[in-house]
Amino acid sequence: MKLNQLVAAGLMASSASFANAAVSDSEFVVEDIKVIGLQRVALGAALTYLPVQVGDRLNSFRITQAIRSLYSSTHFERVEILRDGSTLVVKVAERPTISNIIFEGNDDIKDEQLQESLDGNGVRIGEPLDKTVLTSIENGLKDFFYSIGKYNADVSAIVTPLPRNRVDLKLLFEEGDAAEIQQINIVGNSVFSDEELMKDLELQFDTPWWDFLSETRYQQQTLQGDMETLRSHYMDRGYLRFNIDSTQVSMTPEKDGIYIALNVNEGEQYTVSDVELVGDLLGNEEYIRLVLPINVGELYNQAEVTYTEEFISKYLGRFGYAYPTVTTVPEINDEDKTVKLTLSVDPGKRIYVRRINFEGNTVTSDSVLRQNVNQMEGTWLSNTSLETSKASLSRLTYMEEVEFETTRLPGLDDQVDVDFNVKEQPSGSFNAGIGYGDRTKLSLQAGIQQNNFLGTGKQVGLNVSTVSYQRSAQITYNDPYFTIDGISLGGTIGYSEFDGSDFNVIQYNSKRWSVGANIGYPINEVNRINFGLTYSSVELYNTGYYEQTEQFYNQFRDATDPEAPINYDSYQASVAWSRSTLNRGLFPTAGSSQRASLSVTTPNSDVNYFKAVLDTKFYFPLSRDTRWTVLARLRLGYGNGYGETNGNEQILPFTENFTAGGADTLRGFENNTVGPRGIIRGNTNSIVGPDGQVYPGGSATDGISISRRSLGGNAMALGGLELIVPTPFVDAEYDNSVRTSMFIDVGNVWDTEFDYDKYKDLTQYSTNSGGLIDYSDWTQYRSSAGISVQWISPMGPMVFSFSRAIQEREGDDAKFFTFNIGQTF
Template identity: 80%
Template sequence: MKLKQLVAAGIVLSSASFANAQTTDSEFVVEDIRVEGLQRVALGAALTYMPVQVGDRLNDFRVTQLIRSLYSSTHFERIAVSREGNILVVRVSERPTISTITFDGNDDIKDEQLQESLDGNGIRVGEPLDKTVLVSIENGLKDFFYSIGKYNAEVDAIVTPLPRNRVDLKFSFEEGDAAEIQQINVVGNELFSDAELFENWELQFDTPWWDFLSETRYQQQTLQGDMESLRNYYMDRGYLRFNVDSTQVSMTPEKDGIYVTLNVSEGEQYTISDVELVGDALGHEEYIMQVLPLTSGELYNQAEVTYTEEFISKYLGRFGYAYPTVTTVPEINDEDKTVKLTLSVDPGKRIYVRRINFNGNSVTSDEVLRQKVVQMEGTWLSNATLESSKNALSRLTYMEEVEFETIRIPGQDDVVDVNFNVKEQPSGSFTAGIGYGDRTKLSLQAGIQQDNFLGTGKRLGFNVSTVSYQRSAQITYNDPYFTIDGISLGGSISYSEFDGSDFNVIRYNSKQWSVGANIGYPINEFNRINFGLTYSDVELYNRGYYEQTENFYRQFTSDSDPDAAVEYDSILASVSWSRNTLNRGLFPTAGSSQQASFSITTPDSDVNYFKTIFDTKFYFPLTRNQRWSVLTRLRLGYGNGYGDIDGNDQILPFTQNFTAGGADTLRGFENNTVGPRGIGRSSQVTTVGPDGRPYPADPADDTIIISRRSLGGNAMALGGVELIVPTPFVEEDMDNSVRTSFFVDVGNVWDTEFQYDEYKDLQRDPRSGSLLDYSDWKLYRSSAGISVQWISPMGPMVFSFSRALKEREGDDAKFFTFNIGQTF
């Protein structure tokens, strides 16, 4: 039977969807349902979307419901309903499946950000394509480009059909150039000049050509932030009634220039008449009022009001009241231009910690991280202890980022969980070096150190060096939590064979093996004290003859065999103190660290000497995000002998002298070349007098030879200043892995025991350089340059380009240095 057809139930769910529904003008009982056009969607699945079953009575209203339900499944883009006898026929056209999604021409938006936005709209590979959504996505992307000043931007979604009802989806971008700010006008400002008001604005105009860091393209969000800065500028100076009356943003016809005009009312200054604290401050009202910066008679300052609210909130948070409400209610008196401030405090409930969780630590065990957390489960929540816990975790060298959040427990308004979200970085370092020099030739070295061995937080290192000047092997171990109280225990075993002539120091060879142990005690969160004891056996041979070293050798050799090897044992006791408030273990940007150590050999050792070293670093962040920071460094050292042997005063063994030059001391100078040099003496045994008879030679006729090699000294002072800047072409999220800094290094190594007057009048070998007063600490060196550091999978890499600013005769300046496995 031929069906009577009526136009009914054309449902338009969006601008790109339509339905063609055909029904009868009378009801009928459905004897069967036939669905035509299905490809991917199973018949059973399609039937489940229909609110009609066999045996139901169908009318126009039920047809409308059926079509609505099928469209809501998001699988179909066209639907037609018809009747063949008492059989319901539903003809569908399925939406195509997205095969690929590509982006072309997008510079200001990353592919990941675009895909995230598409995911939120259900546009992803393998899903059916709803073409009706594409128009809104295109418009949304255009709105984004308009907000950053790109008013000529175009976004097109291109759909390319493929076999088997599939499509390729491509978003094509033509961003164009951002509109530049041609001028910003403030109308109505009489108290402050435009230059004063624009000083802290991010948006700039008419900037000099060399100020390439300024932001001159128009961005709507940035303008809103600058307007808030303008408001704060006035409010912080007492202009409580300041207001931006209107804002006009106009565009050039070419859409490449923007003019901004702000109409403002400055008002008059208001002073604080009274400050009152109301509510419940948990009995700390007197203390809070004493430390508040708000004082009667002073100008109103919005920044101080905000600081006061934050201070009270943080202060109450120390006692477990993590969610207090602090509100400042101003009572403005326009007649006498005063304002009374009422601080209303509601501490809320004391919050307790149910559980502390760690997320993101795939290597480090929870137990290791928990050892650094001072916030305890079952106690009240304290923001101070949470911040301390975060800082302690951040100082671990194998942690790149640490954040925490408090999660409220449903149904319990006084209990939270604390989640520490960490991002680990490589805890092991592969130390390697390669170099070539006129004297050192090719040199290689390698080593492995693991600061987080098997995720236990223990440090294990094995280093082997085969550089031209040394062959050595060393095993080190340290357990920072040997006891639950934080007592550390460590030790080391090492062996080395050293050739000073290839180390840029005076000629001598040595063999040394040593074994040591150390134990550390925490004083508090930031301070620690360590004790150590090391036994060493040293053999010196193949030595050169220098005035400074003979004073040491003379204690162990006899006149009958002056060239014999020297061997001595020593037991070195040490104590050190360290303090660390840095915000991170690697690449810190704020805080400071100090370390002082004193070591001395026991009286029964073959050599008696002591050494003391002080090292300090301070980081001063220059910006709120701490991407710009200043580092100041200072390192001081001094050592000498004590006691005597056979009436001769003991001196510091020259093998323990300080040296300077290189990546970790004075960049711009060859390693270990800065400081005193070895002095050799050439003497005549006899001379012939006027009568032709031999006479003993006059020591004043001796000739001295100044070595090209450094001897080092028993005193050291090194320092420097670095400006840490964002690394060009590197994203902000890589700041914890890559660091760029401009530096100035300065320092010197000298010998307090050197007797300059004893040598200054002697003849010098013409092949030697000038004799310097090696006891003069003022013979400093300095350099400046740029350094780039990268925490690579093999360990820290350091690239330095530097130029010597102050050098002395005989110094070996170097423009470029490269190190693997060393950072500072």
């Protein structure tokens, strides 16, 4: 091929000037076009980027345009335009295709974050590689490391050629150690000491070893935040003219230490001389003025000014004015050190909601979500309704995250769409348990619970248990959206066979079946009241002899056949109040919940008793991201009988006693072992049973034996504190499914009807279960401390607890490790 003209292109700008110089006097008409070097790019696609067609007259200017157009397609690494007679020859070298992207050595930046950054620069697998952007990516990553104090960091982009014009791209990181802050100096302060100013800063230096929350590693963004904290400290105390004149950040020659100096000008304090409201306050000026926190004659406070602006904006937002403009204009008088504040309010237009949309709900139907949304379509936008709706959705146990945003409609300045973005979590659980003990042996249980059945929000459960102490089956159903007003309807059917001797309680066997229904009414967004009625039939047999149970047995025992089973029926009416301001249904980190319930058997029941329970929890976040939170909880319970039967005073059936010990009450103690124990009264002729207990063998009663097993009590008080901490080695994005906490549990179960004086002077035959104590004394509490890890697994909630008993009583059965699957949180 004879080449009459050559224009070589490197970079677009330089190639254009070269082309003009080479062909300035040699124009020609293109009769044919050939493209050489295509591999991945189709010929038709390449020609679309070439602004030249057959028949066009080609000159240096048109060649420049062609080169620029081909480079702008991002497909080509090198472009040459040649002429062979009247044929235009385009010779290209395609950019290699990225076959794989590898990150190595990165600790401070996650792979996902790096890939997002590369995506923003068009660097992704399957796309052509533009090597010119690699340098800017390297420099950008280095700048990031420098901003967090890693001045020895290095980032290298390594490109490895592969067959078929493909490459592997590896980003190799050498992060090094972050520079530690050696000293922070605040220069120019006289009103406040260095110590007083430093305690509010996030960056610290020379901290004690135990203060592991302090940040001693230099970070540029954190320093900017600390400067704003310093500014707020002065501005909130009247120093309106405060200013940070300069900031110096220097490092040691080894680049491992940082010195920070902040030069401040404190100025003087200013007081508020007047507060004026101007603009359209929708007729609410009087109310707003009454609640303003800014008072004439007080020191200027920037935090109060900001709060006032936000309060007015939120207040107007309640009435549909979602985008108001509230501006505070200060008029400073430097002579008398006063400032007049003028709050200018422009409510803007009232905003209406056109449509409410839901995204992210792959299981839950939109209709279920709308049941929890207070904001209505077609009405004005209310920020209060939106926040309440978000809280209601977040408290659903099958929702992990809930966010919302308002989208203004193009061409309409008074309408928005509200988009709720939800992230669901498993709504069902497979409940299972496995354990082994010297008395319980191997125990197994299983069940299925679905809190969002087929995405309808209905709760359906089937639980079957075959542990050593119980065989049971229960079906539960609850429809929280029985009516559009939020009235709920549910019911249960259950059957169980129970052996107390294998449950760490006194010896007895029972058969029980029950059926019940309940209905709930919402009082408001956070309060609810429920009513229920349950019928149950109980048969007791194989009962042991215990002082505390005889009074109950005597109501039903057949004098002619004292060993016959005891049967009784009851109708139990209940009422319960619940309140919840928790930020999530599972693993909450803020807010509180309370539940109080009272159940009473009706007078026509064979047993007459009542039970009252109060359960409350408070979450106090310690950090802004709520990853550090304190949980305080308290559970109180009391029950007793009322009336008489056959001349016997009614008492709380011992089968309804409260028990404690185990994962959900007192960790560190064996399940159901805390509280009063059974007392057996007998003499020296008493018989020792196969379980080690003493049973009466004669009529004399000159001594007692204490059972190894718990009886439970009619009163209960349990509480505790937990410090919820970030789970080690687990990313923050999994906080909603994995939780670690350090806890202290404390509490007791006691019997208010127990008469200690009746037994205290009697001889004790057996002390292997501990001596007699006053079971009516509520101060005989137990306590424990430990660490708990909870995980919402695909099988359901799992709880692992390592605990140690701190306060225990003689005969208690301490337990170091507990493990539960399907435990209720």
